[in-house]
Amino acid sequence: MDEMNELYYRLPYVKEFDAVVTGCAPGKNGFEVTLSQTAFYPEGGGQLADSGVIGDAAVSDTRRKDGAIVHYADKPLPVGSVQHGAIDWQKRFDHMQAHSGEHIVSGLVHRRWGYDNVGFHMAADKVTVDFNGPIGEEQLAELERDANAAIYANLPVRVAFPSPEELAALDYRSKKELSGAVRLVEFPGVDLCACCGTHVERSGEIGLIKFIAMARYKGGVRIEMLCGRLAMQDYARKNEQEREIGRIFSAKPYETVEAVRQHVAAAEAAEARASELARRYFELRTAQFPAGDGLLIDFEEGFKPAELRKFCDALVSGGKAKTAAVLSPAESNGRKGWNYVICAREPVLREAVKTLNKELGGRGGGDPTLVQGTFFAGRADIERALEAICR
Numbered sequence: 112m113d114e115m116n117e118l119y120y121r122l123p124y125v126k127e128f129d130a131v132v133t134g135c136a137p138g139k140n141g142f143e144v145t146l147s148q149t150a151f152y153p154e155g156g157g158q159l160a161d162s163g164v165i166g167d168a169a170v171s172d173t174r175r176k177d178g179a180i181v182h183y184a185d186k187p188l189p190v191g192s193v194q195h196g197a198i199d200w201q202k203r204f205d206h207m208q209a210h211s212g213e214h215i216v217s218g219l220v221h222r223r224w225g226y227d228n229v230g231f232h233m234a235a236d237k238v239t240v241d242f243n244g245p246i247g248e249e250q251l252a253e254l255e256r257d258a259n260a261a262i263y264a265n266l267p268v269r270v271a272f273p274s275p276e277e278l279a280a281l282d283y284r285s286k287k288e289l290s291g292a293v294r295l296v297e298f299p300g301v302d303l304c305a306c307c308g309t310h311v312e313r314s315g316e317i318g319l320i321k322f323i324a325m326a327r328y329k330g331g332v333r334i335e336m337l338c339g340r341l342a343m344q345d346y347a348r349k350n351e352q353e354r355e356i357g358r359i360f361s362a363k364p365y366e367t368v369e370a371v372r373q374h375v376a377a378a379e380a381a382e383a384r385a386s387e388l389a390r391r392y393f394e395l396r397t398a399q400f401p402a403g404d405g406l407l408i409d410f411e412e413g414f415k416p417a418e419l420r421k422f423c424d425a426l427v428s429g430g431k432a433k434t435a436a437v438l439s440p441a442e443s444n445g446r447k448g449w450n451y452v453i454c455a456r457e458p459v460l461r462e463a464v465k466t467l468n469k470e471l472g473g474r475g476g477g478d479p480t481l482v483q484g485t486f487f488a489g490r491a492d493i494e495r496a497l498e499a500i501c502r
Contacts, residue, residue, distance in 0.1 A: 116148040117180070119161075120270075120294075123207070123309050125150045127197045130165075132188045134179075140172060144182040149173075150198050153180050157231035158210050158308040161203055166194040201340075203309070208339030209238045211268065211298075211310045212320045215261050216240060216336065218302020219254060221284055226331065228284065237323065238338065243331040251325055251334070258320045261301050265315035269297040319343060393422045400431040406502045407432035408494055410449075414439035416483060419452040424481070427454040434459075434501050438493065441485055448473075448487040453501065455480050463500050470496050 118125050130146035137143075144165060151173040154160035160173040168184035175181070188194055210233065217228040220242055230241030246254070272292050273281065283295055284304040296306045298314060311317060321342040324335040337345050353367055362370035400407065407426055414422070419437050426435040434455040441450040451473075453460055458479030468474055468484065471493060475484010486493055 116146070118148055118150040119152045119309055122150070124312070126200045127195065129193055129195055132165075132190050132192050132194055135184075135188050135190050137187075138183070140183045142168070142184045142187045143176075144168070144170075144184045144188055145179050146182065146194075146196070149180050149182070150196060151180065151182055152203070152206075152309055156307040157213075157233055158206055159202075159233050159235070161198045161206075163196065163198040165196045166192075170196075205340060206233065207309050207311050208317050209233050209337075209341070210306075210308045211314065212258070212262075212317045212336065212338035213238055213240055214296060214302045214304055214306070214310070215258050215298055215314065215317070216254065216320065216334070217242075217284065218298060218304065219257055219261070220246070221302070223254075228286070229329075229331070230333075236341070238336050239333055240336065241328055241331060241333050243329075245327075246325065246332045246334075248325075251322060255320065255322050261298065262314050262317045262320065265313050266298050266301065268310050268312055268314065269299070270310075271295050271297070321345065389418055389421070393425050396422070397425050397429050397431060400426065402430045404433045406497065407435045408497055409435070409437050410490065411437060411439050414450070416450055416452070419450060420481070420483065423452040423454040427456060433457070436497050436501065438486070443485060446487055448485050449490070449493060450483075450485050451475070451493075452481065452483045453497075455501075460501075466500055467496055470500075 118128055128148065128150050130148045132144060133147055134145035135142055146165070151161040151163065151170065152158065153173045153175040155175060161170075162172065163170050165182060165184060166188055168186045168188055170182045170184050172183040173180060174183070213228075213231060213233075217231075217240060220226050220228070224244055224246070226242040226244035228240055229243045230239070232239045272294055278293055278295075281295070281303065284302065293305050294307060295303060296308075296310055297303045316339075318339040319342045321337050322334055323337060323345065326333050353364065356362070356367045356371065357364060360367065360370035360374060409426070411419075411422070414437070419439060423435050423437040426432055426437070434453065436451060436453045438449040438451045441448050453464065460477065460482045461479045464476055464482040464484070467486070471486040471488040473484055473486040473488070475482060477483055488496075
């Protein structure tokens with residue numbers, strides 16, 4: 112380990128360092144800079160790369176390339192010069208909390224059910240972990256409690272490079288067969304895993320593990336989780352939403368769910384009442400039209416598309432017209448127009464609507480006996496086009 116230039120392994124809490132620039136060349140993602148030593152972690156093992164600054168150059172990404180750690184900088188740095196580097200420590204510590212939290216969860220799952228961690232991805236806003244076996248909702252809640260208990264125990268996090276003989280005698284987690292020097296990360300009594308990432312020194316530094324979602328995935332489950340600061344941020348946002356919902360519905364804390372249920376029930380009842388009133392209106396309005404076998408054009412105020420469809424169908428099925436067009440005012444992106452529904456007894460509308468949309472700046476479509484959409488034209492122009500094309 113002493114022969115390596117990865118400070119993030121030897122000194123995982125180092126935030127700033129000095130190094131000699133050993134290489135700098137233009138590349139696809141800025142200038143590719145190599146250093147005599149570095150605290151920047153290169154993306155790998157499911158953990159995101161570090162970013163920060165080297166001298167006066169901003170580093171947006173760090174990767175391992177051809178055995179070297181490459182820093183992608185926004186400007187060149189003189190080869191041979193000594194530069195001061197500083198990583199984005201908040202971002203790094205978020206990664207350390209998340210990666211350490213994943214170890215605890217994966218270790219507990221493996222010890223309890225024998226499932227393997229078959230996928231791990233750390234995004235900027237959450238961590239996802241895939242396991243190759245089922246976990247129920249009650250088991251998930253128990254797993255979360257036990258994971259946080261391991262955090263409260265403030266376990267030391269141990270890193271070791273055992274000899275091949277020592278390694279052969281150990282029961283440790285690994286996604287693949289390993290050769291050469293193997294780095295093991297241990298949370299005593301919880302997990303022992305081969306890993307190349309960065310971790311906290313004690314489990315208490317993780318702060319909190321919170322599961323936010325679980326779904327079936329490839330015969331097992333995918334768990335989404337948050338750790339540490341990001342978990343607290345998520346709680347703060349959700350707590351603020353809870354307070355706002357309580358304010359809107361005049362509900363006390365922990366009573367908002369029932370308040371929302373009551374509101375939904377009242378809204379559904381109101382919607383059913385409105386639907387019944389609309390049905391009665393359609394009947395009365397339809398009765399006002401004489402029976403006919405031609406084209407009927409009707410403009411209504413405040414009709415929703417679903418109401419346009421019901422009324423238009425009632426006109427045709429009620430024998431008021433061979434073809435009926437019902438329209439209501441609409442607005443889209445500041446443009447005023449008319450929502451329309453056209454119904455016909457015979458399958459003649461598919462080609463007709465193409466012509467109408469072209470002439471009236473409209474959009475929409477449907478099947479041969481019913482089309483719907485929006486016309487962006489004046490009422491008189493719409494009437495003339497309908498008379499010419501749909502009669």
